[in-house]
Amino acid sequence: MMFQDREDAGRQLARALVKYRSRHPVILALPRGGVPVAAEVAEKLDAPLDLVLVRKIGVPMQPELAMGAVVDGEQPVIVRNQDVIELTGVSERTFDAVCDEELAEIERRRERYLGNRARSDARGQVAIIVDDGIATGATTLAAIRALRKREPKELVLAVPVAPLETLQRLHAEVGAIVCLDTPQDFVAIGYYYRDFRQVSDNEVIAILKRFPAKKMTASGS
Template sequence: MPFHDRADAGRRLAKALLSYKNKAPIVLALPRGGVPVAAEVAHALDAPLDLVLVRKIGVPFHPELAMGAVVDGAAPLIVRNEDVIEAARISEADFASVCTRELAEIQRRRRLYVGERPHPQLKGRVAILIDDGIATGASTRAALRSVRKQGPEMLILAVPVAPSETLRQLQGEADTIVCLESYEEFGAVGFYYSDFRQVSDTEVREILAALQPADSTSAVGR
């Protein structure tokens, strides 16, 4: 396996990102799996760590089928899959109902993970979005678009492993993509880790608490 666990992947990813340390970056993790990876990068770059939460908007009678996605942020971003909406004959009221429910779940999870800490100010900053890997890229694309809307000076996508085709499809969504391992034949992200156990909510909270400075407002908005 290329990586022992997420911490190992994070340390290796941090080495590839060290050139950004003097640019005062903000590290953003896709929970839950991206948090241990991003924590190692945030520590190495002496950067604040925050979250970007993405929820699928599923078709009401087929929740696994995504008719869109919603991403948290100071102004939440809603991404619509118009082909699915039309094919499934979803009304605007039904779409809005599911979207509202998923946004409420995002807000609940943000409170669970970071409490009342405000969203980081990304305008004019270097933002580094991190996950433990990419499969289809749908959540990653939605997250990148949400971060882009907040006006960072530079947007970097950094992941340990991803399919080559997905990386090509994401090229226009980030200014720079850093990926340590890419494969034409991919499978699942977990195939590339010796230890890919599930990350718990408690672990996410503990990681964020350990990296949170005493003056959180100044650290996130500096």
């Protein structure tokens, strides 16, 4: 399956998620690439949109290769890709240093993207985590475990494309997985998009302005 761009992927993903509309879910995007995808889902499901601020911890000499991931919070959730750490010979000191850099980037993004914006309350809600795709699953796993601490009623993972092996590892972590394409010979997420240009900070901010983190009730609360 080939997606034209993230918006196209989001529209297709939204159609696969339409059964959740009546359950009034909260849509949680992984920035930056997951935000345009999640926006289409939020629009179709008439749902609030918020972010999960998670960062890949990349191998220093090969930053696209995830040796872990981190999600911010009072106690940051850190996931280690032990196979990659051992394969690349990364020391504990190096891992911690890169992790600290990514936590600093998370803080920058929180201030830039969210500022004083109200945040979605996932407690007791159906929470749908959306990204533009999954490769190793490290960032996704960190996001899932961080969100579980917020006690949602149900966690759903929704992505346009991911390797089947990765989804099988994540299956026990969520209530349901919705994925449009699970190619047997997975290459890279960008391979399945005709347009996979980088999403800018300004695009994320503009999308968030269109979608509130909380839906107003009839009483206005």
